[in-house]
Amino acid sequence: xxxxxxxxxxxxxxxxxxxxxxxxxxxxxxxxxxxxxxxxxxxxxxxxxxxxxxxxxxxxxxxxxxxxxxxxxxxxxxxxxxxxxxxxxxxxxxxxxxxxxxxxxxxxxxxxxxxxxxxxxxxxxxxxxxxxxxxxxxxxxxxxxxxxxxxxxxxxxxxxxxxxxxxxxxxxxxxxxxxxxxxxxxxxxxxxxxxxxxxxxxxxxxxxxxxxxxxxxxxxxxxxxxxxxxxxxxxxxxxxxxxxxxxxxxxxxxxxxxxxxxxxxxxxxxxxxxxxxxxxxxxx
Amino acid sequence: xxxxxxxxxxxxxxxxxxxxxxxxxxxxxxxxxxxxxxxxxxxxxxxxxxxxxxxxxxxxxxxxxxxxxxxxxxxxxxxxxxxxxxxxxxxxxxxxxxxxxxxxxxxxxxxxxxxxxxxxxxxxxxxxxxxxxxxxxxxxxxxxxxxxxxxxxxxxxxxxxxxxxxxxxxxxxxxxxxxxxxxxxxxxxxxxxxxxxxxxxxxxxxxxxxxxxxxxxxxxxxxxxxxxxxxxxxxxxxxxxxxxxxxxxxxxxxxxxxxxxxxxxxxxxxxxxxxxxxxx
Numbered sequence: 413x414x415x416x417x418x419x420x421x422x423x424x425x426x427x428x429x430x431x432x433x434x435x436x437x438x439x440x441x442x443x444x445x446x447x448x449x450x451x452x453x454x455x456x457x458x459x460x461x462x463x464x465x466x467x468x469x470x471x472x473x474x475x476x477x478x479x480x481x482x483x484x485x486x487x488x489x490x491x492x493x494x495x496x497x498x499x500x501x502x503x504x505x506x507x508x509x510x511x512x513x514x515x516x517x518x519x520x521x522x523x524x525x526x527x528x529x530x531x532x533x534x535x536x537x538x539x540x541x542x543x544x545x546x547x548x549x550x551x552x553x554x555x556x557x558x559x560x561x562x563x564x565x566x567x568x569x570x571x572x573x574x575x576x577x578x579x580x581x582x583x584x585x586x587x588x589x590x591x592x593x594x595x596x597x598x599x600x601x602x603x604x605x606x607x608x609x610x611x612x613x614x615x616x617x618x619x620x621x622x623x624x625x626x627x628x629x630x631x632x633x634x635x636x637x638x639x640x641x642x643x644x645x646x647x648x649x650x651x652x653x654x655x656x657x658x659x660x661x662x663x664x665x666x667x668x669x670x671x672x673x674x675x676x677x678x679x680x681x682x683x684x685x686x687x688x689x690x691x692x693x694x695x696x
Numbered sequence: 697x698x699x700x701x702x703x704x705x706x707x708x709x710x711x712x713x714x715x716x717x718x719x720x721x722x723x724x725x726x727x728x729x730x731x732x733x734x735x736x737x738x739x740x741x742x743x744x745x746x747x748x749x750x751x752x753x754x755x756x757x758x759x760x761x762x763x764x765x766x767x768x769x770x771x772x773x774x775x776x777x778x779x780x781x782x783x784x785x786x787x788x789x790x791x792x793x794x795x796x797x798x799x800x801x802x803x804x805x806x807x808x809x810x811x812x813x814x815x816x817x818x819x820x821x822x823x824x825x826x827x828x829x830x831x832x833x834x835x836x837x838x839x840x841x842x843x844x845x846x847x848x849x850x851x852x853x854x855x856x857x858x859x860x861x862x863x864x865x866x867x868x869x870x871x872x873x874x875x876x877x878x879x880x881x882x883x884x885x886x887x888x889x890x891x892x893x894x895x896x897x898x899x900x901x902x903x904x905x906x907x908x909x910x911x912x913x914x915x916x917x918x919x920x921x922x923x924x925x926x927x928x929x930x931x932x933x934x935x936x937x938x939x940x941x942x943x944x945x946x947x948x949x950x951x952x953x954x955x956x957x958x959x960x961x962x963x964x965x966x967x968x969x970x971x972x973x974x975x976x
Contacts, residue, residue: 453874454846508791557720560790560871561744586871587790589743589901591941616874619946656876661904661946661963668967674974683946687953694954694973 415485416441417578417610418465423479425460425469434460436634438479442578445608447601449621452631453656458614459505461631462580464488465612467496483578498527501576505583507563508556516558516566517551523574537573545569545599560587568596572603579603581613585620593617597624619660622646622681630655646681662686706863706895707732707755711764714750724750726919727764732912734769734862737889737896739906739927742916743941748899749790751916752865755897756787769862779812786861790868790899792845792852801843801851802827802836808859826858830884846877850884857888863895864888870902878902882909903945907931907961915940932959 418441425435435457442448452458463469464481471493481488488496504510513519520541524534542548545565550558558566564587571579581600585593601624603609615621621628621642628645630638632655638648646652646663658664665686666679674693680686707730714725724747732738740748753759754766757773766773768785776784789795798804805826809819827833830850835843840851849869857864866885870878882905888894900906906913906927913930915923917940923930931937931944934952943949947966951959956973960966 453876454844506791559744560868587744587868589941590903590943592744593901656874658875662950664963665947665950665966665970668963669970672967672971674971683949686950690950690954690970694970695976 415482416443417446417484418442418612419480419482419485421480421482423464423477423481425464425478426476428474428476434475434634435464438634438636440629440636440639442610442612444577444610445604446627447604447611447613447625449618449625449628450612450614450631451616451618451621451628451655451657455633456631456655457634458631459582462502462582462612462614465578466500466502466580467491467493468502471496497576498574499576500578500580501571501574502580503568503571503582503584505586507560507567507587510567510570511555511563514554515551516547516553516555519555519566519570520551520573523570527574537575541569541573544572546595561589561592564588565592565596568599576609578610578612581611581615583615584613585615585617593620600624618646618658622660622663630657643679643681647679704734705731705767706734706736706769707897708767709751709755709764710766712751712754712761712766713763714754714759715762716750724919725754725761728919728921730914730921730924732895732897734895735889735893736912737886737910738898738912738914739910740897740899740914740916741901741903741906741940741942742922746916746940747919748916749867750919752787752867752897752899755863756785756865757781758787782808782812782859782861784861785863785865786856786859788852788856788864788866788869790871792848793841795852795855796840796848799839800836801832801838801840804840804851805855805858808855812859822858826854830854846873846880849873849877849881853881853884857894861894863897866896866898868899868901870900870905878905885909903931903943903948904962907945907948915942928959928961931961 420438420440423435423438424433426433450458467488469475470477483499511519513522520538521534524537542551547565547569550562568584585596597620600611604611627641629636638651646659649667652659660681662683663681666676670676676689680689709728709730712725712728716722728751742748754761760774796804805823806819809822827836832851869881885896886909889896910927913927914921922940923933923936931948945961947963948959948961956969960969
């Protein structure tokens with residue numbers, strides 16, 4: 413069998429000045445085309461995990477690492493950051509930290525120019541990326557003049573232009589309105605489904621992950637406490653409460669209805685499921 | 697319905713238009729008329745680009761309306777000098793890093809009062825009180841950029857409320873915060889509203905928080921107010937909300953599709969409404 417895109421084996425990580433490890437005994441694998449959500453409260457180690465997967469740690473930020481981090485079977489410690497970044501694209505939470513060119517189209521072309529791609533290739537990738545994210549109208553705008561949501565989409569598009577195999581997202585929709593967020597997550601879903609990219613997304617909006625992710629990983633104080641499909645994930649109220657994470661509103665409602673004695677064979681976790689289940693139960 | 701007398705209104709906007717200057721020349725507000733009574737906890741919602749932040753900045757006095765009138769506590773706010781304005785309306789930026797710039801937490805909070813010409817004793821007392829209240833007292837000597845994002849957000853709020861504005865505007869207080877932190881900030885705003893009678897105006901995309909905390913919702917669309925009213929009433933107008941790309945919280949959408957009355961907007965309300973229907 414081919415190597416998984418990403419494989420972590422008993423990974424522990426401690427920052428030089430920190431009294432205790434930020435990540436403890438982390439093991440998981442991600443296959444091509446898989447969309448994995450990572451959830452946890454502030455300080456649970458989510459961002460550290462992303463930086464580790466992106467090679468930012470240890471190549472840019474130092475840390476003491478135990479265990480094995482592999483991308484396509486190669487240990488990230490042995491690859492250069494440049495090599496890692498050809499395969500792994502990181503979209504930061506704060507788009508202002510990522511955008512630095514004056515014009516949107518320069519921002520999108522920057523990574524490609526740095527790879528020394530021919531002009532025609534750059535132009536065609538630019539056009540397809542603008543179309544994929546529906547941002548054709550933004551291409552001549554000044555990046556720092558964009559709204560927060562627009563910046564977020566441009567930052568994502570700039571990574572897409574490089575065509576990495578793995579996408580890492582740190583809260584990609586934090587500044588988007590619900591429709592914009594659904595559009596971005598929908599586009600990310602297509603990256604996984606149609607183009608077989610592996611997606612790892614840190615996101616607080618469990619509602620959105622549940623609709624699109626294949627698996628969700630729950631981090632609590634640097635440990636993986638749950639790695640499960642969306643339904644099982646949402647219904648582990650004990651683990652979610654302990655980690656300070658709320659499931660979807662519908663999963664919460666399911667739990668409360670079951671507590672009150674309502675019989676739900678398969679507890680609904682999405683609005684569609686809940687509507688169907690209750691229509692069958694309620695007198696019309 | 698009789699309108700409250702002007703003194704009871706925190707914000708009165710009449711036909712407010714705002715156009716960003718050249719080269720952009722975007723007409724961000726196309727005639728906004730609204731009233732927000734004193735002591736209200738209001739939320740502005742709407743798509744990216746709908747005019748939420750432009751409206752909030754006009755109300756704060758940072759932007760001067762191109763047309764129309766905008767009064768805060770009875771006065772055209774952009775006419776006020778910064779020192780007068782600061783005690784009427786405070787504006788907390790979406791990104792706390794745009795606002796914090798001093799070397800110590802304490803200095804960031806003291807800065808506003810120093811500019812208002814407060815005495816050293818007054819400054820000492822007010823800064824301490826606010827830092828304790830926002831649980832930042834132990835971090836008063838720390839450099840703001842060493843704080844966590846949640847602490848920086850609270851510090852940005854502290855630096856504004858220390859000037860005791862009657863109206864506090866908070867732009868996207870929950871961006872980049874997990875649900876627990878978001879609730880902490882909303883709880884803090886709710887306490888300022890309840891205990892000190894501060895009028896709160898917040899901009900947010902998180903409809904679950906609007907349903908739980910706000911008593912008034914203003915839906916912006918394309919530079920205008922599309923709808924305003926109490927959350928339950930606004931969330932029940934699904935057709936109109938669709939225009940603005942606002943989606944009510946999932947429990948409210950469930951209530952709409954099952955025809956639950958009154959419309960539940962929180963999880964406990966939805967559970968109770970369903971149990972009532974089941975036992976009927």
